[in-house]
Amino acid sequence: MSIEVANLSKIYGSQIAVNSISFQASEGQIIGFLGPNGAGKSSTIKMLVGLIQPSQGEAKVLGLSVADHTLELKRKIGYLAENNPLYPDMYVQEFLDFIGKIHGFSAAQRKKRIEEVILLVGLEKEKKKKIAELSKGYQQRVGIAQAIFHNPSVLILDEPTSGLDPNQMAEIRSLIQSLSSGKTILFSSHLLTEVESICDRILLISHGNLVADCSLQEAQNYTGGLAAFFKDKTA
Numbered sequence: 001m002s003i004e005v006a007n008l009s010k011i012y013g014s015q016i017a018v019n020s021i022s023f024q025a026s027e028g029q030i031i032g033f034l035g036p037n038g039a040g041k042s043s044t045i046k047m048l049v050g051l052i053q054p055s056q057g058e059a060k061v062l063g064l065s066v067a068d069h070t071l072e073l074k075r076k077i078g079y080l081a082e083n084n085p086l087y088p089d090m091y092v093q094e095f096l097d098f099i100g101k102i103h104g105f106s107a108a109q110r111k112k113r114i115e116e117v118i119l120l121v122g123l124e125k126e127k128k129k130k131i132a133e134l135s136k137g138y139q140q141r142v143g144i145a146q147a148i149f150h151n152p153s154v155l156i157l158d159e160p161t162s163g164l165d166p167n168q169m170a171e172i173r174s175l176i177q178s179l180s181s182g183k184t185i186l187f188s189s190h191l192l193t194e195v196e197s198i199c200d201r202i203l204l205i206s207h208g209n210l211v212a213d214c215s216l217q218e219a220q221n222y223t224g225g226l227a228a229f230f231k232d233k234t235a
């Protein structure tokens with residue numbers, strides 16, 4: 001199993017943000033982690049990548065407990081945070097070189113991998129620019145480039161298309177799809193259209209509860225379609 005989540009909860013003060021959710025993801029799946037604003041998506045994702053500790057329950061990635069193997073898993077998971085933190089004053093290649101150093105790549109390995117990821121995410125024409133000079137969509141590509149730099153088998157993307165225009169959204173969606181070979185990808189979104197075009201499976205969270213875990217097909221077959229499915233389940 002790539003991801004195993006058992007009775008995972010996050011409680012902030014008196015607020016239950018994530019309420020004892022359980023799910024598993026096997027290798028090669030693209031999973032849409034859906035839910036309205038404030039449903040608990042980011043809190044779950046942060047527990048999956050070891051940024052915050054669960055209040056209860058356990059998350060395992062690639063068979064390792066996230067709480068016990070946080071550092072080891074950082075080398076195995078690719079993560080794009082919701083706000084895509086970048087260094088705007090750095091040049092694209094300079095930033096990716098910095099990411100390569102963090103992952104312990106040698107200078108020669110970094111040079112090779114920077115070229116590879118630039119091609120993979122479609123940054124060839126923008127690679128000489130400063131990050132601050134890029135459009136939001138291209139900045140998102142830089143964020144994805146840093147997430148895949150170390151060729152992780154598990155990729156976790158928190159709202160990768162938020163704030164993008166419809167064309168940029170479509171580009172990032174097809175980019176995610178193109179990266180999926182041999183990887184387990186979990187990405188969060190509050191947009192149904194997003195999951196419809198790329199996921200094979202849906203996890204739906206509402207008020208911290210996992211209210212659906214099914215194939216895209218099952219959700220589409222719901223009376224009234226995907227929109228009704230989302231509305232009814234999150235009511």
Ligand SMILES: Nc1ncnc2c1ncn2[C@@H]1O[C@H](COP(=O)(O)OP(=O)(O)OP(=O)(O)O)[C@@H](O)[C@H]1O
Pocket residue numbers: 012015016017035036037038039040041042043044190
């Ligand atoms: N550090 C925190 N302290 C207190 N409450 C928090 C904290 N982080 C999140 N919450 C609360 O937990 C709930 C779930 O938030 P979370 O960010 O996980 O949801 P989300 O589904 O990712 O939302 P969005 O789609 O708006 O990003 C929200 O009510 C939020 O206000």
